[in-house]
Amino acid sequence: MQTEARVGVVVEGGGQRSLSSVHGGTRNYSTEQQELQQGPQIGTVPNLLAGGVAGAVSKTCTAPLARLTILFQVQGMHSDVATLSKTGIWREVYRILNEEGVRAFWRGNMVTIIHRLPYSSISFYAYEHYKNLLRMVPGLDKRQDNAGADVLLRLLGGGLAGITAATITYPLDLVRTRLAAQTKHVYYRGMSHALYAICRDEGVRGLYKGLGATLLGVGPSIAISFSVYDTLKSHWRSVRPQDSPVLVSLACGSLSGIASSTATFPLDLVRRRKQLEGAGGRACVYNSGLLGTFQHIFRTEGFRGLYRGILPEYYKVVPSVGIVFMTYETLKAYLSGPGANDQC
Template sequence: VVQSVRCRVPPSVPPSAASPSKPVTQQSASGVWHTDEGDHPCDICGGSEQEHRLKVLFQVLDVNGDGGICVNDLTIGLKKLGVHRTEHELMKIVKAGDKDLDGQLDFEEFVHYLRDHEKKLRLVFKSLDRKNDGRIDSQEIMQSLRDLGVNISEEQAEKILRSMDKNGTMTIDWNEWRDYHLLHPADNIPEIILYWKHSSIFDVGESLMVPDEFTAEEKKMGMLWRHLVAGGGAGAVSRTCTAPLDRLKVLMQVHSSKSNSMRIAGGFAQMIREGGTRSLWRGNGINVLKIAPESAIKFVAYEQIKRLIGSNQETLGITERLVAGSLAGAIAQSSIYPMEVLKTRLALRKTGQYSGIQDCAKHIFQREGVAAFYKGYIPNMLGIIPYAGIDLAVYETLKNSWLQHYATDSADPGVFVLLACGTTSSTCGQLASYPLALVRTRMQAQASLGGGPQMSMTGLFRHIIRTEGPIGLYRGLAPNFMKVIPSVSISYVVYEYLKITLGVQSK
């Protein structure tokens, strides 16, 4: 758009008449806004060519001449220049540049938005230019999308190229890339990373997901840790809201059997009868406390493992992500596993058994020793691979399908698609790893069952199959699935609210 607005002041008009209030515009494919090649004076009006072009463009887009560009101005002004954008995209432009929150862009905000956006586009262009030759071809587009888990055909890649290629070379140089995207906030590939966050947003009570990818821009701008803090806060609220269902799941995993069938309504009634309404939240405190150390350790480990793998790409492929994410998850779980044991024991405790987290830890240490804090460790580690692998595979498959069939103007899937993908992938991951999670919970609880046999992982599997059949490995599955949709929904809403509070940018 900027390149189509050129400084064209007739020679007969004195420089003072070259005012942005009466611009003369001409659409041309040859005029390009070079912000990185110096600020040349305009040959005709004598002013700064770059500044003059910006003033001219601003005046063209400021349709009603009130000194501010609103969404309606952009819609009409861009149509005059032959550029068509959706209302959603134009709202994003105004929102991104509107520093004083008055619903429109004044000249200073307009210039700041364009310059800031061009810097981001430069980062994206460099990340796509794998050959470092200053041009992007179809193979580079295909490879970049493949690294993000999006597979497209060469024909689709060439279609993307043709939409930006002005000179018919079937390659895109920096000028073509910038001119196409400068007032188009939704067509650059890293938006797939920005919009399709998964483990940072959704919390279903299990922390076995592969960590999200973050763009170099997000890391550079300090948005990474704000995302993690927002995700941690969302997880805390989500887990607290669904804690009664989580405690019921633990009780059913440990106490339910063929001879002692526990139903959902009966389980809630039993908990309230034994300890009152507050007992529904037993074990929630430690479950919330472990979010921060686990998330931080997992993310740091993930970044270090990426370096050890030797990938110098901004994002990893699916297989590399699974390997790095699973190893990072194992490191994080190993670090905080005693908190997992404490959570199970606190959820199963009777009224008055422990006065709090510290008292529970003290009793376990005195009666069972340090080893008790790692009961169920092996099935927990083994459960990481099926959970993380299936969750990642299902989420990426759904994401790819949506991007290929519906992503016409934006990589933004919208709240309902994102929630549906997150819920489906989390449910599939939990279903695959659930038998291991049940055996882990029973091993963690063994010493608290009062004289029950202390069995190994394989012994416990055999015992459950022999006495209860395969269905015994899925005790507590109903309340576990019941909390997935509310968990995902609550964590998403809180995450979005905290993003705004913490100043996390969507772009």
């Protein structure tokens, strides 16, 4: 979920025009509309398709870094914390190659790809629905006369859409985490087996472990991405207006992703660990709620424990934004052929 909110600066999580437009910021509505008319325009279905494929390509290319992030995040749950300082990115890469093989870097990636399209579709339609509802709220119904209300409307709509999409598709996110976290001991043979085993051993509620941390991180993640992206982009354009819009979006999107990752990473770490509670019949480590889990990690692993795995996450941000942006724009141009605009 968190990646969708952070990298959503450009088109991640579906490439929707609605979600990426959240970063309109302080610009007036007419200016934003003129910018949206630039470049090829496509209908809703092709737009979702292009965004879904772009997200899948980006996830596949950065899957090794994503798995490394998860493996580092869950270290300390069943390990001796004193030995964790010996682990490093290259040591873990070598271990995976030696013990699991090259294909293991993409473990759980198929679930991520399957997760992409429903998440994108739900986000897109939920965003439009929430925007219509929010326009009924006094103060948010005159977009052209109030740029601040327009920003708030899109920010709230994007946050609510993210919460809705994350809740509905959360079981796939949990399964992906459990598949990616498997090393020597294989508890789940694939997506369907994991869904069946979790329901059998932990009940339906087991599919929603860690949902609280996920939903709690949606708002801050979108807000940080929005504010950092818009501030950087406005400043860049004022200083270097001649620079390519693609370069500006890529650079500002990457920096906003890094800022959002840094601020919300502890929540993402807690989410991953809660998702793995009871996996394969193992004993639960955190028997308290969200706050108690934070306290347990801080007490046993220190402040650094809350940022375990942040380096591969940083390494993932820039290529993820770049790949999804270029893939989306390429597909958008391809799908905007004769008659494409009539497919809405």
